[in-house]
Structure formats: structure tokens, C-alpha cells
Amino acid sequence: MSLSMSSSSAASAAAAAASTPKSSSSPAAASSTTSWFSGIVRGRGDKPNTAKLSKSASATGIGSGDYGGPIKGKNQFRGVLFKYGPKSIQVAFKTGEYKQQVIFIGGLTDGLLATDYLEPLAIALDKEKWSLVQLLMSSSYSGFGTSSLKQDAQEIDQLISYLINKENSEGVVLLGHSTGCQDIVYYMGTNAACSRAVxxxxxxxxxxxxxxxxxxxxxxxxxxxxxxxxxxxxxEELMPREADPCAPISAYRYHSLCAYMGDDDMFSSDLSDDQLKTRLGHMANTPCQVIFSMGDEYVPDYVDKKALVNRLSKAMGGAEKVEVEHGNHSLSNRVHEAVQAIMSFVKREGPSGWDDPWS
Structure with a gap:
């Protein structure tokens, strides 16, 4: 179904959307591939991998394509809404008709149009012949309290399978915001067949x-x-209402999010280097970028943010680091810097095919 999507309609269901932090787990080694991002891995040791972005960074690109570009107007997206799975919630919205896709995975309470940088990002990606895909999962909006990282991973795999089989995808880049980062780490640790397309x-x-x-x-x-x-x-029974004012939450999910070494506990500053490596080490098999907001309101004041991002990068085998000075959690106050960082990573090398996950 082709349509134009505006935040006044799609985001009305997400009036409470205000993402909160995250965490995840699960080790596993993915088989090495010859992806077109391999140059990022090879280049990690050759040059500094920390980028500092300034407030003056300019917006990236304008819309392109015969259909008039992915943005119709302020907070209005032009694209295709489609179902990728049997559940009613399993729908996704895609801008552009390209063979490469960036899949945005939001955090707790997020849904469609979750962050301010998605609009300029869709424009910038369109200029480079990439599609932006935003998905809804069982955990979207108020569903996070009765879901899990495992459930999210299964639905992400369903979406990628759809893009491979129905859209002839040549590969995807996963972009996680907040708890969407845990989703990515958990998913890549499952070694699911379609994860090879990442x-x-x-x-x-x-x-x-x-x-x-x-x-x-x-x-x-x-x-x-x-x-x-x-x-x-x-x-699986629900906690008292005061446990989380945003949504009903099960004992499992509350414990997973809030307890030491719970399933969602992946990015805490008090975890040892060995614990971080156990939970994040398998990401060394995937070219990875960490964009850390140095003014993140969900990081307690006692946490040394610079030290934390260094430790996270190291645990992931040397992931590229981007420190956004004064940036808030969703980077709504540093939209241009967010787009600049993401696009510089996505454009690092052009596509040259991908490995068939079933070959």
C-alpha cells in the first residue's frame, strides 16, 4: 500500500513515546563474510575511530527519486506501509524503493516516527539510494512490558526475511535507538539465518x-x-501499576530491565570488562558504530560517559565511536550531527552484493 504518513496521524498513537535506556545480552560468533563493509573492519587499526561532531554540522542531502522524495512536508513521510508478519502489529513503513535498507529499531515506548532525526535521515538515505524502514513489533509503544529481547529478535528476523524474499534486499544496516540497541546485540547473538544479511x-x-x-x-x-x-x-504475571507508569509490565521484563545482570543489562558502567565482553563480544564480527550522547539525560551523573563509551567500543572489538557533545538521549537537539554520523558510516563503501543466508 503506497501512502503518505504524517506524524499527526501515525504518532498520535504514540503520544507517550519517550524512549528510555536499555540493555541486552547473549554471546555468539557469526561466521565471517566478505561484506562490502569489510573495509571498515580492516581500517579500524589504521586510523583513530573517535569522531567528535560539532553543532555547526550541516544537514545532509535533499530528497531524490521520481516519486518526489521520501518527505512530503514537515513530519510527513512518503512511502509504503506493509505487513511483514502475521500479527496485526507486525507492520513496517519504508521510504524509497531501493535494494539496500537501514532498519530503525526504537526503544521503550517507541513506534513510528520515534526520533526527530528520522526525517532528515530518510532524505539523506534516499539521495544515496537507500531505503529507511521503520518497524512496529509486539514490544512497540506500551507493549514492551509484556515482551522480551527474544521476541524482538524473532520479529526483526521476520522483517529481514521479508525484505530478502519480497524486496530482493542486497543487505541491511540495523540502527538501534535506546533499548533498540539491546535488540540489535541480542539479535546478532542468535546467529539467525537472516542475520547474515546485516x-x-x-x-x-x-x-x-x-x-x-x-x-x-x-x-x-x-x-x-x-x-x-x-x-x-x-x-509472566504483571507487576503493580507503580512499577512502571508507562505500561503494564511483567515480573520477568521488570527484572530483566532493572536487576543486575538481567537479560537487558548490557551497557551498565559497573559491569566488568569481562562481563561486557561476554555480552557484547560477538559484535566484533559485525562492523559497528556507537553514537553516544554526552548529555544523555538517562545516564546518571556519576557515570563517566567518555570512559563508558570507550569500554563499550573495546568490548565490541573496536567499534567506531561517535561522541555527540551536549547531545540528549534521542539527539533531538543534535539532529544534524546524528544524520552526519549515520551517513558517514553507511556510505563508507558502496554495495557489491551480499551473502545469501541460505547458501
Whole structure:
């Protein structure tokens, strides 16, 4: 179905959309490939991998294509809405009709049109003959409390399978925001067949839900309650309303997000180097960029952000680091810098085919 999408309609369902941090886990080694991003891996040791972006960075590109470009007007996207799975929530919106796609994976409470940089990013990607795909999953909007990283990974795999089989995709780049970063790390650790079509990963705002939640007074008692419910075999039952005002949340998901070494606990500053490597080390098999907001409001003041991003990059085998000075969690105050960083990574080398995941 072809249509124009505006935030006044699509985002109305997400009035509460305000993403919070994240975390994830699961090691696994992906088989080496000869992707067209291999030059990023080869070049890691040759030059500094830290980029500092200034407020004066200019916007990237304008719309192109016979259809008039991906943006019709302010907060209005032009593209195709399609179903990628059998569930009613499993729909995605794609701008452009290109063989390479950047898949945006939002954080807690996010859905379509989740961040301000998606509009200029769609324009910049269109100019380079890339499509931007925004997906809805079972965990989108208020669904995160009764979902899991495992469920998200399964649905991401369904989307990539659809793009391969229905759109003749030549490969995708995964772009995660907030808890979407945990989703990417978890998915790449599953070694799912379609994960071989992932050419690179971008983690924007990979921060710890646990460390943020620890700043709230009700958290310790709620963690104890969640642990007790899980021990009693009630992991999928809902926590009291005060556990999370944004959405109903199960004991399992609350514990996963808020407890030490829970399934979502992946980017916490108090994890040891070995713990970070265990949870993030498999990302060394995928060209990866970490975009860290140095003014992220969901990172407690006591956390040394520069030291944390260095440790995360090291745990992922030397991921490229982009430190956005004064940037907030969603980079709504540094939109141009966000687009500049993402596009410089995506454009590093042109596409030259990809490995058939079933070959």
C-alpha cells in the first residue's frame, strides 16, 4: 500500500513515546563474510575511530527519486506501509524503493516516527539510494512490558526475511535507538539465518536501563518483588501499576530491565570488562558504530560517559565511536550531527552484493 504518513496521524498513537535506556545480552560468533563493509573492519587499526561532531554540522542531502522524495512536508513521510508478519502489529513503513535498507529499531515506548532525526535521515538515505524502514513489533509503544529481547529478535528476523524474499534486499544496516540497541546485540547473538544479511550495526544511545531505574526510589522494592514472583513461577504475571507508569509490565521484563545482570543489562558502567565482553563480544564480527550522547539525560551523573563509551567500543572489538557533545538521549537537539554520523558510516563503501543466508 503506497501512502503518505504524517506524524499527526501515525504518532498520535504514540503520544507517550519517550524512549528510555536499555540493555541486552547473549554471546555468539557469526561466521565471517566478505561484506562490502569489510573495509571498515580492516581500517579500524589504521586510523583513530573517535569522531567528535560539532553543532555547526550541516544537514545532509535533499530528497531524490521520481516519486518526489521520501518527505512530503514537515513530519510527513512518503512511502509504503506493509505487513511483514502475521500479527496485526507486525507492520513496517519504508521510504524509497531501493535494494539496500537501514532498519530503525526504537526503544521503550517507541513506534513510528520515534526520533526527530528520522526525517532528515530518510532524505539523506534516499539521495544515496537507500531505503529507511521503520518497524512496529509486539514490544512497540506500551507493549514492551509484556515482551522480551527474544521476541524482538524473532520479529526483526521476520522483517529481514521479508525484505530478502519480497524486496530482493542486497543487505541491511540495523540502527538501534535506546533499548533498540539491546535488540540489535541480542539479535546478532542468535546467529539467525537472516542475520547474515546485516552488513553493519549502529547503536545510538546504548545506555543502561538498570542504572537509570536505580535513581528512582521505588526500584529496590520492585526488584525484590519481581524476583519473588519469578521464583514462585509467576514470571509472566504483571507487576503493580507503580512499577512502571508507562505500561503494564511483567515480573520477568521488570527484572530483566532493572536487576543486575538481567537479560537487558548490557551497557551498565559497573559491569566488568569481562562481563561486557561476554555480552557484547560477538559484535566484533559485525562492523559497528556507537553514537553516544554526552548529555544523555538517562545516564546518571556519576557515570563517566567518555570512559563508558570507550569500554563499550573495546568490548565490541573496536567499534567506531561517535561522541555527540551536549547531545540528549534521542539527539533531538543534535539532529544534524546524528544524520552526519549515520551517513558517514553507511556510505563508507558502496554495495557489491551480499551473502545469501541460505547458501
Amino acid at each position: 552488513r553493519a550495526a549502529i547503536l545510538q544511545a546504548p545506555v543502561s536501563d538498570r542504572e537509570y531505574k536505580a535513581t528512582l526510589p521505588e526500584t529496590p522494592a520492585m526488584i525484590d518483588l519481581a524476583a519473588k514472583m519469578i521464583k514462585e513461577g509467576r514470571a
